[in-house]
Amino acid sequence: MSRGNLEPEKEPVKNGTPPKIIAFLCNWCSYVGADMAGTTRLKQPEGVEVILVPCTGRMDPLFPMKALVEGAEGVLVSGCHPGECHHQDGNLYARRRLEVLKGFLPFMGFEEERFSYTWISASEGKKWQQVVTKFTERIKSLNGKKD
């Protein structure tokens, strides 16, 4: 039985290797914020793969869904704060879609903690570090609990 949707043949993550986490970051705010966190040497967990999207408005809810079904252990989406979207209302549309997705995934057997979305502006490197660290800890605790 595949737990956490890893391919059945892949053995579950040993506590050493970092969990597979995908982060969709919007090009104008969150990506810049995350980049700033890197350049200012803020400590960040390993294993987080960033995918750049032009705007959270471009976020098809099927992106995180596909990632989780194919074996990602956590998906994070972050964009500009509502009201500050570079494209005016991209994040406002996204908020609804991603909230519906967040409510639907647990029903299908994915722990709630596996998908989150948030808003991080270009200057909030600190917040990015906080979000990505907390998110990765939560995912690790999930795997710990399961084995």
Add this chain to the structure above:
Amino acid sequence: MTEFSTLMEKGKEATNPYLPEVAVIQKIVDETSDIKTFRLVIKNREKLKKFSFTSGQVGQVSLFGVGESTFAISSSPKTKDFLEFSVMRAGENSSALHELSVGDAVGVRAPFGNGFPVKEMEGKNILVIGGGIGIAPLRSLIFYLLGEREKYKNVKIIYGARTPNDLCFRRDLRAWKRRDDIECILAVDNKFPGWEGKVGFVPAILAEEAPAPADTVAVTCGPPIMIKFVLDELKKLGFKKEHIVTTLERRMKCGVGLCGRCNVGPKYVCVDGPVFTLAQLEELPNEI
């Protein structure tokens, strides 16, 4: 590797007709903005030596991880050390093929289908009518005819494309034009600066040339719309249905008559075709 023999070697008795033969791209010629000719060399030399086909037969080219699609073999049946496929960029597989470069590997399964009736055509005049990428199988046929030139009476080629830049195999066209034992008429759809050849659609050029139907076999390949008008024109000119030969295009997957996809009525284009005479076509349901 595998204990199965591929289609390339055993033809009908291939123990696994789905298994392609690995080939390497030796040369790529940019025929037009969206057509490239790929020269493939099968890695397994003996299989390549033993491989034979008739002009008009097709092959399936595999891009591992992408898929397979069907292309006419455009090289001459006489050349033994490579195979050529002229590919127009259209779907997922052909577009991926256009991204490859010399040295990349592909899979080949060939030959499929029946090929042109070159035996029955012997001793007759041959009229070859091509349009756009439809010239690919006809190129292979023309090479064959020139190789056995004495077996055929006079040979006339009518080949058209949208613009001069859309004419394929320009080097071969020039060679054919220079020969005195064949007639080669080239056309483009409308006037084009620097173009001296004919201007007009292929069916119109055919009507203008009005070749005599007596003892002549007409072979035509091209986009469906052109085929429709060429067939009507040939009938108007008095060509017998048995002497009008064309090819059908269908979505293909297995290529060996098993996956049930490419049927026109009871016939499967991949094994009973792709070459049909007009007489055979008219027996099939009207679902072209």
Add this chain to the structure above:
Amino acid sequence: MAGKPIEMRNKKTKEQLENLKTQVEETLSQVDFVIGYAKGYDVLHPTPLFVRSTKDAQALIWDDFCINNLATYLPSQKRPGGLFHPHEKIGLVVKGCDSRAVIQLLQEGIIDRENFKIIGISCQGKVDVKKLKNRVPIERVENAEIKEGSIELTVDSRGQKYPLEEVLYSKCLSCEYPTPLIYDRLVGGEGSLRSKGPKEFAQDPYHDVEEFEKKGVNERLDFWEQEFSRCLRCYACRDICPFCYCQFECIAQTRIPHWLSQKTASKENKFFHMFRAMHLAGRCTECGECERACPVDLPLLLLHKKMNKKVSELFGYKSGINPKLRPPLIIFQPEEKNIEEEKWE
């Protein structure tokens, strides 16, 4: 009410049928054809009927098994004309739950109101053949009749009786719109009040969703893994759905983009049903046809009801009720009342 209630039920159904025939015949003059119900291969399976003349109209039927949501024929790809947008005018027999699909299609602008005429017909609940199938070998049914609050099936020349509450569709037991919400003509006046279903069921149509949500996450994971291992990927659920009108370009079968492998393992099947549920978020009107059409009896309505429950909690939106409303996922509010940003401290 005078007379036993069930005899009243049969009486009403018969009257409605006569009235329906005349209404359909009258509509014929305004449309190219009317879609109604005809007798199918057995008494439990009526089949859609395309009426083009008064002679065809005689084959119309109306009974406790006419369940098909005929609104699925409105989007152009499924019409007999098929591929393009013919200017055909269509007449349609529509029950209460089906009328929600018509309204939702109008809200999505995929159909034009003046291109079709609705013959609304009030409904007293339909018998769920799959609930019968689990009780008796229905493939040998000879007759079915409603008598004194139960349905009597004759199978292998023996009568079997089942109380209606046990065999009606769950959506009928909690039905709020027995009378169609949109119609040009109405057959048989207002619908009967919501038929009395098992108490806790009647109040909350999302009763089964809440039951399922109480399970642990691994239990749910295993449940779906088990269920979707049966899916054949025949796409009957997609092709019967009024809102899946892009069969030609469905990402379940395209290679550009290449979302889904054609492999039929439980994982791929699950992803197909998940993204279909996502595509129906804020659109599905819970007509239940996907669950009825499924040859391997997957609990598909459960998926879409969960999605609708979430959408109604977040946006207070119910699909296919008000033609003026725009579906919730193509609009937004600057301040969303029911969505708070996740706290990370």
Add this chain to the structure above:
Amino acid sequence: MSKVIAVEKIDDWLDTLNETHRIFAPFKPGGATRFEGYQRGKELDLERFAVSSPKEAFFPATETIFNFKLGKENVSETVVSLESQVKNQNQIVFGARCCDAKGLATFDTVFSGSGYQDPYFKKKRNTTLLITIACHQPANTCFCTSVGGGPADPKGADILLTSLDDKYLAQTFSTKAKTLLAGSFFTDATQKDLKEAKDKNEAARQKLKTFSVERVSQKLTKIFESEYWNEKAAKCLSCGACTYTCPTCYCFNLTDEGKSTGERVRTWDSCMFPQFTLEASGHNPRPKKDHRLRNRVNHKFSYFPTQHRMLSCVGCGRCIRHCPVSVDIREIVRGVQEV
């Protein structure tokens, strides 16, 4: 050879067979009865009709044709290793109906016929034994007797079981089948048993209404252009339920998955899907659902018989029972004769 086995011994018999064979039998996991791998304790359902035929034992819905591995030996030469092996596994399909067994004749004609042969199907076909059960209670959608079959037709089966209330008569129709009837579960069949079985099978045959499909094949070619198909396909949804549950539908798709390592996969496909004949240029010879329905009916009752001189429909009625809008192929075929 004919033997008799008591009903309560069936499970033990299957248990012993299960040690040497992989058994496919009808079980009721959810609401739908379906052919699945046998496990001790799983409750067999021999009464209901299985949703899709046991063709999955020979022609699985998903099957790897070969694996590939792309590796760059040196920049100019790409290495591809193709590896395809067909698993060798003795199988038994238990509890199929006679129409299911007859359906395999279509697969044999196509996949191991005179043209190219399919090694994946052939290997499974040669290592699988078919145990069918005579139908004593046909469904109202069954019409096997109208297409040359019958509720107890042994064609294609290795062993035919006929229910005699508390026991089954087991008749073998292939040499391989005899090995299965060894062991203590079986006793010799008496003349009385044989007579009783014959009567029961005859009674079952009488229950079926038979109609004629004579001249349908020729008539189909004549009415290809008629409006008849537009009417018949009007209600059709063009889904794949009829083809995926049909015992004689063998159409398949070949797709590649993976990037530098991956596989070419064969999966079921349906002529009722619009994408089945969609070409890269966008042209589709069968763009509308009436074209597709016309092609499906023509294939079963005209194209296949023209090529192979046998109908490709066994009258099991699954395409009628599982059609979401109850398109009835009997009605279409009979209607063809009157157009």
